[in-house]
Amino acid sequence: MQIVPRCFGCFIRQAESVCDVCGVTGRQRSLVLRSVCEVLSKAPLDVPPPVVSDDVYGCIRNELGIDDPYADLKHEYNEQALAHYPACRELIESSDQPLRTALQLAIVGNVVDFGCDTAFDLDASIGAVRELPLSDRLVDTLDAALRKASSLVYLTDNCGEIVFDRLALELIIDRYGPKTIDVVVKGGPWINDVTADDVASVGISSLPSVNIVEVSNGDEGTGMARHSSAFHDFIAGHEVCISKGQANWELLSEKSNIFFFFMAKCPEIASSCNAELGEPIAYLSK
Known part of the structure; x- marks a missing residue:
């Protein structure tokens, strides 16, 4: 299955969920979401969603400085x-x-x-x-x-x-x-x-x-x-x-x-x- 338009909203929602779990609010939350959007802006469209998820979650971990949010x-x-x-x-x-x-x-x-x-x-x-x-x-x-x-x-x-x-x-x-x-x-x-x-x-x-x-x-x-x-x-x-x-x-x-x-x-x-x-x-x- 390749990425479809709905996937992009799901990636953002997943980033929001990680922020919720980690209690991230305010400016730091905005920085995380902005970084995720930057990753998504460069994401290939001819790959399965988990390939992009790898980059999205790597970005989130790096921004938060938390190796395993869950x-x-x-x-x-x-x-x-x-x-x-x-x-x-x-x-x-x-x-x-x-x-x-x-x-x-x-x-x-x-x-x-x-x-x-x-x-x-x-x-x-x-x-x-x-x-x-x-x-x-x-x-x-x-x-x-x-x-x-x-x-x-x-x-x-x-x-x-x-x-x-x-x-x-x-x-x-x-x-x-x-x-x-x-x-x-x-x-x-x-x-x-x-x-x-x-x-x-x-x-x-x-x-x-x-x-x-x-x-x-x-x-x-x-x-x-x-x-x-x-x-x-x-x-x-x-x-x-x-x-x-x-x-x-x-x-x-x-x-x-x-x-x-x-x-x-x-x-x-x-x-x-x-x-x-x-x-x-x-x-x-x-």
Whole structure:
């Protein structure tokens, strides 16, 4: 997906949100927004939105002198999600369709997103998880793919959500036992996206067969650029790819053989996926 006009207003709103979280007002807030506007004035129009977001968030961090503006909120939502872990694990273990239930929980976890202009209630979403629509055919297709696969790449998205990804990964390890699972995280702070420290804090790093792979947050030395051919080749080198979140969809929607799972929180993305705002998106790209 390439940038559309609506994206520019969203970038400004995201900058405002960071200022709100950090308590930035007055002249400093104006300076942050002016700098973001300068970045946007030079932004290419033929790239996916996350490519420009890298520059926008780098600009905000530099202006504020704060490396991780969402650090406290990320920790808070990881802890909140971990409190649900035992009950959610029991939900999966008692299910007659455990893969389906694990995927439903992983999708529900995607409501935790501080980069979108949508309110969310994690507790309510978990309570309604069994009602989340998910195609039996898609679940069966993923089940068949995992049964044959020796390698899986799992593209993470947000903190809080990552606890439900852990549940899905544990099920995959126990039920299918792929030899290699590469879990992709950001190499540095990027909104409330998952970093290596986050996956370690919720127990994913210590799971069998799991390797943590870092991709760039836009800063030099933080990993492969997510829109690079090197990253695309890396994904293609795995037999199964599970992709979480809107940003990964924006970057990879034109690539084939990727299982996408996320909630539609952007009107443009919802429209592209023939869905309503707030609906779950789950499909295998062709």
